[in-house]
Amino acid sequence: DAMVIQNPRYQVTQFGKPVTLSCSQTLNHNVMYWYQQKSSQAPKLLFHYYDKDFNNEADTPDNFQSRRPNTSFCFLDIRSPGLGDAAMYLCATSATQYQPQHFGDGTRLSIL
Amino acid sequence: AQRVTQPEKLLSVFKGAPVELKCNYSYSGSPELFWYVQYSRQRLQLLLRHISRESIKGFTADLNKGETSFHLKKPFAQEEDSAMYYCALRPSGGYNKLIFGAGTRLAVHP
Numbered sequence: 001d002a003m004v005i006q007n008p009r010y011q012v013t014q015f016g017k018p019v020t021l022s023c024s025q026t027l028n029h030n031v032m033y034w035y036q037q038k039s040s041q042a043p044k045l046l047f048h049y050y051d052k053d054f055n056n057e058a059d060t061p062d063n064f065q066s067r068r069p070n071t072s073f074c075f076l077d078i079r080s081p082g083l084g085d086a087a088m089y090l091c092a093t094s095a096t097q098y099q100p101q102h103f104g105d106g107t108r109l110s111i112l
Numbered sequence: 113a114q115r116v117t118q119p120e121k122l123l124s125v126f127k128g129a130p131v132e133l134k135c136n137y138s139y140s141g142s143p144e145l146f147w148y149v150q151y152s153r154q155r156l157q158l159l160l161r162h163i164s165r166e167s168i169k170g171f172t173a174d175l176n177k178g179e180t181s182f183h184l185k186k187p188f189a190q191e192e193d194s195a196m197y198y199c200a201l202r203p204s205g206g207y208n209k210l211i212f213g214a215g216t217r218l219a220v221h222p
Contacts, residue, residue, distance in 0.1 A: 004155075031208060042215065043156075048209075097208045098208060099208070100161065102157075104155060
């Protein structure tokens, strides 16, 4: 009974070819987050949505965008992936801004 | 700067031995600290948070503001404790941003 679902689990794209990663949730949580985790490194917050309000971290590259068309879905768009964008991308949700975060299984992105 | 440091990439112990996973943080305010765990082929999940002051699966962690530490401890390790453990900090005020450490892999041998 997965509550935060990320698709696909593995994604391969070509250098410079736009790619979209998907996250959905059945928890009806207000807040959704996207983290990037490179090999052997800490997960790093890219941005989050509080309801429809988008909040970008200051050091998130412009190459990364996000959409949240409704409460259940949130997308991560990488406009022109570079080799340095190969990573695990984690989606998380929380009921409010002060409640613990629930994570999905992640999508591992490879760049050819 | 806000930072979480987990000095050990790998901690290897035998079943029944005590375990201490170290976590130090750098933050000028009053943060909230968490431990997340990731078992093999499973998602990252919350293990415990310092404000709860509870023991989960035999693990405890005490926030030491003087030493800016939040070490995770268990008196007797079990094989099923083998996993990746991440310490995380949430700055006070503002939104629910988590700053993670790089993680420590705990391997418990029979």
